[in-house]
Amino acid sequence: MASVEYQGLVKNFGSIEVIRDLSLTVEEGEFVVLLGASGCGKTTLLRMTAGLEEISGGDLFIGGKRMNEVHPRDRNIAMVFQNYALYPTMKVFENIAFSLQISKVRASEVRRRVEEAAAILNLSEYLDRYPRELSGGQRQRVAMGRAMVRNAQVFLFDEPLSNLDAKLRAHMRVEIRQLHGRLGTTTIYVTHDQIEAMTMADKIVLMREGQIEQVGTPDDLFDSPRTRFAADFIGSPSMNFLEGSIEESDGHAYFRSPGLRLSVPDKMAENNSVTAGLRPTDLVIEDSGPLVGDVILSEKTGADVNLHVRTESGPIIVTVSKEMSVLAGDNIRLTINPEKLHLFDNPNGVSLRSN
Amino acid sequence: MMRMLVAYMVVALFMFPLYYWGTTAFKNAKEIFNTPPNVWTFSPTVRNFEEVFGISLGFFRQQEVLPGGGNFYMAPRLWDTIVVALGSTVLSIIVATLAAYGLSRMNFRGRHAFVGWVLSTRMMPPVAVAIPMFFIYKNVGLMDSYLGIILIHAVMNLPLAVLLLKSFFDDIPKDIDECALIDGATRWTIFRRIVLPMAKGGVAATAVLCFIFSWTEFIFVLTLTQTGLKTVPVVSSSFVTSTGTAWGNMAALGVAATAPAFLFILLVQKQLVRGLTLGSLKE
Known part of the structure; x- marks a missing residue:
């Protein structure tokens, strides 16, 4: 186990800057998820950690030691690739044992460690098979087994679940998380899937265009997004955004938008161009609500229903329980608790709430 | 229908x-x-075969043993051909797999120009190279030797073999190399234990092409040998004599010469079919 620290990290591909002055600390034993859209540099950051990409500037420390020029095999890390990168000509046992065999570990010790890892991962009966004879989830587990036997200081996962179907993905999320609980190894996990990030992370690092947008616990990111980008990225369905302004009248502050006036906490200063963010789950149907609209579509997701509503201020989505029988064509009124309203300054998108 | x-x-x-x-x-x-x-x-x-190989197949036919030899005694020539073809194929494959892996995976100056250079060596007709080669071989002392012919055949085969193998290596995801690198493997270990076994089919296909090229090559053997060795394509022409063409003997040698090539292809056939379809079947 070791901490990972990035200090002012930079990565250029030719004249293109993919990582810009990035600093971050991953504590020992922490499960950190690098989250972001494709092309935001999260995989590049992971590959730099592994030593598969050169570092153009700044420093990388693993376990307190500077690792910039250290060869991948000497960093004592293990990595699980998106396509698993299993060795197709070797059986499962050899796949898991490979790293031990080439570092000249005694055969009996190799067998013991492989069997131990296989037992944890429910792979014991598949050790004699070739990777092509395994299902997607089993291959995924072999890839993890390969990482486990190494006793590596840091585990790196590069979108490991993206090739699995939805059900298996949910299952593997739990398995990976349980494995982390059991081994306690510092883990850096890259994904573009915010649900994976929310369900698995101790700490989410949201990235955008090679920089960190926000770092925090899943709750931090969900409840207090620091920017409009962060607010938009986390949560499904995504947050609704309405353009408007903050005005003061008779001592209270209000968010104003065409045909709408919402109370906001009084400490807000007047501002003539803001974006209000309303989580679909925070909106409540109420007869006297200030937000009026027509339901144009209702989407069932099981326990909940997502209502697509057309309002004067723009289209919004509201998540309500399915017991609320609202049908397409209905006219509804909505309200939101002022504490749950997110407000972002235009055009820089920085949150006006708190800090 | x-x-x-x-x-x-x-x-x-x-x-x-x-x-x-x-x-x-x-x-x-x-x-x-x-x-x-x-x-x-x-x-x-079977008389044609008996003459060409200086043996008696008397159990086919009651007849006295033929005096083996004469101009048509070709058994050693068949052996020459096998040695040259196998030797040059092995040499080509050893050099080409290593070169192709380097071209596929490593970054070095001139890597992209390399493919052009390699191909340019095949743009000249072999005849244009044969005469200079004759003088070089004469001075270096490679004339009329197995080594000389094996070398020239390997050299002629290398461009195609390298490019072909490079495309097979390119089809193997780089993630596998990187994973092995993190696992602690050296480049050599990765090549030998992971990439090469995965490209087995491609190597077999390339080996067949090299073998057939060497087996049928004419112009270099003709110019770079005198009496020490001769391969089948060249000695075939010796059946055309001043007193007529020995068609029967020529055909007998041809039939016999097909057998080793056929055998070789049969041996690698299982890999070959996979090799030729590799790349179209992505896992």
């Missing part, structure tokens, strides 16, 4: 010359020149 017919016709078009040539090896001189030709009916004889 029509399609079947056309298919059979095409097959017949290609197979008939082989059949005619194969049967010629078992005909006596008179029957070879019959008009109209005896295509289906003739009295088979």
Whole structure:
């Protein structure tokens, strides 16, 4: 186990800057998820950690030691690739044992460690098979087994679940998380899937265009997004955004938008161009609500229903329980608790709430 | 029905010359020149083979042992051909797999120009190279030796072999190399234990092409050998003599010379089919 620290990290591909002055600390034993859209540099950051990409500037420390020029095999890390990168000509046992065999570990010790890892991962009966004879989830587990036997200081996962179907993905999320609980190894996990990030992370690092947008616990990111980008990225369905302004009248502050006036906490200063963010789950149907609209579509997701509503201020989505029988064509009124309203300054998108 | 017919016709078009040539090896001189030709009916004889290889196949036919030798004694030539073809194939494959892996995986100056350079060596007709090679070989002392012919065949094969193998290596995801690198493997270990086994099919396909090239190569063997060794394509021409062409003997040698190549391809066939389809089947 070791901490990972990035200090002012930079990565250029030719004249293109993919990582810009990035600093971050991953504590020992922490499960950190690098989250972001494709092309935001999260995989590049992971590959730099592994030593598969050169570092153009700044420093990388693993376990307190500077690792910039250290060869991948000497960093004592293990990595699980998106396509698993299993060795197709070797059986499962050899796949898991490979790293031990080439570092000249005694055969009996190799067998013991492989069997131990296989037992944890429910792979014991598949050790004699070739990777092509395994299902997607089993291959995924072999890839993890390969990482486990190494006793590596840091585990790196590069979108490991993206090739699995939805059900298996949910299952593997739990398995990976349980494995982390059991081994306690510092883990850096890259994904573009915010649900994976929310369900698995101790700490989410949201990235955008090679920089960190926000770092925090899943709750931090969900409840207090620091920017409009962060607010938009986390949560499904995504947050609704309405353009408007903050005005003061008779001592209270209000968010104003065409045909709408919402109370906001009084400490807000007047501002003539803001974006209000309303989580679909925070909106409540109420007869006297200030937000009026027509339901144009209702989407069932099981326990909940997502209502697509057309309002004067723009289209919004509201998540309500399915017991609320609202049908397409209905006219509804909505309200939101002022504490749950997110407000972002235009055009820089920085949150006006708190800090 | 029509399609079947056309298919059979095409097959017949290609197979008939082989059949005619194969049967010629078992005909006596008179029957070879019959008009109209005896295509289906003739009295088979192994005399042509006996003459070419200086052996007696008396158990086929009650006859005295032939005096082995003369101009037509070709058994050692068949051996020469096998040595040259196997030697140059092995050498090509060893060099080409290493070069192709480097080209596929490593970054170095001029890597992209490399493919152009490699190909440019094949743009000249071999005859243009043969004369300079003759003088070089004469001075270096490679003339008339197995090593010389193996070298020149390997050199001629390398460009194609390197490019072919590079494309097979390119089809193997780089993630696998990187994963092994993190696992602690050296480049050499990765090449030997992971990439090479995965590209087995491609290596087999390339080996077959190299082997066939060397097996049938004519111009370099003709110019770079004198009496020490000769391969089958070259000695075939010695059947054309001032007193006529020994068609029966030529056909017998040809039939015999097909056997080793056929055997070689049979051995690597299992890998070959996979090799030729590799890349179209992505896992």
